[in-house]
Amino acid sequence: TFSGAGPFFVAGYSSSNSINADTLMDEFRLYNRALSDAEVGQTWNQQLPLATGPVVVTQAATSIGSSTATLNGTVNANNSSTTVTFEYGLTTAYGMSVPGVPATVTGNTVTPVTGALTGLLPNTTYHYRIKGVNANGTSNGNDMTFTTTFAPPTVVTTAATSIWLNCATLNGTVNANGASSTVIIEYGPTTAYGSSVPAVPSPVTGNVATAVSAVVAGLMQNTLY
Numbered sequence: 001t002f003s004g005a006g007p008f009f010v011a012g013y014s015s016s017n018s019i020n021a022d023t024l025m026d027e028f029r030l031y032n033r034a035l036s037d038a039e040v041g042q043t044w045n046q047q048l049p050l051a052t053g054p055v056v057v058t059q060a061a062t063s064i065g066s067s068t069a070t071l072n073g074t075v076n077a078n079n080s081s082t083t084v085t086f087e088y089g090l091t092t093a094y095g096m097s098v099p100g101v102p103a104t105v106t107g108n109t110v111t112p113v114t115g116a117l118t119g120l121l122p123n124t125t126y127h128y129r130i131k132g133v134n135a136n137g138t139s140n141g142n143d144m145t146f147t148t149t150f151a152p153p154t155v156v157t158t159a160a161t162s163i164w165l166n167c168a169t170l171n172g173t174v175n176a177n178g179a180s181s182t183v184i185i186e187y188g189p190t191t192a193y194g195s196s197v198p199a200v201p202s203p204v205t206g207n208v209a210t211a212v213s214a215v216v217a218g219l220m221q222n223t224l225y
Helices: 021-028
Strands: 055-062 069-076 082-089 096-105 111-117 125-134 137-140 144-147 154-161 167-175 184-187 195-198 209-217
Touching: 055 125, 055 137, 055 144, 069 082, 069 096, 069 125, 082 111, 096 125, 111 125, 167 184, 184 209, 195 209
Parallel strands: none
Antiparallel strands: 055 069, 069 111, 082 096, 082 125, 096 111, 125 137, 125 144, 154 167, 167 209, 184 195
């Protein structure tokens, strides 16, 4: 605040932002000159904006399947070209990432961004967040979670073994895809089958291919099954 008889010269500047002398010269042009009568008594408290990093917001995941999901978020680049990724993983340490779509955001408006995930484990909870990086800093969105759905078991029929006059061992593999799966083997003289037997082991659990088998007896000799 300036008061009393002049002339006055700028001796200091108070602001919550960091600025330099050149900025003061450009903004007020008060250096090395006396204040006019109109300027006497005025309080100079000009707030100059500082460059800031991107503003990012994590949003709810969509299109969640047993092994896929779409991650969503928004980015305001604050007028600095911003690279966008989604981090994800089984914990808040994440450990994996995918590029956002779009991968680069510019301008000063809120822009929706998505990220497609594949190869996920079924019936599993994942943590994720959006991340934006530009010349002014790095911003991480809030942590969110989603849980993949159950998947039907993946089964493969393999060749029969130990084939004798009236018996055989039927074989296959089962990946339970994270859910306990009861296993049976169907057989018969046509693709209508008509007979079945529990497999060993059954049920099958876990997320790996497990070998299963079943011994069938009482078969007709010289017959295609």
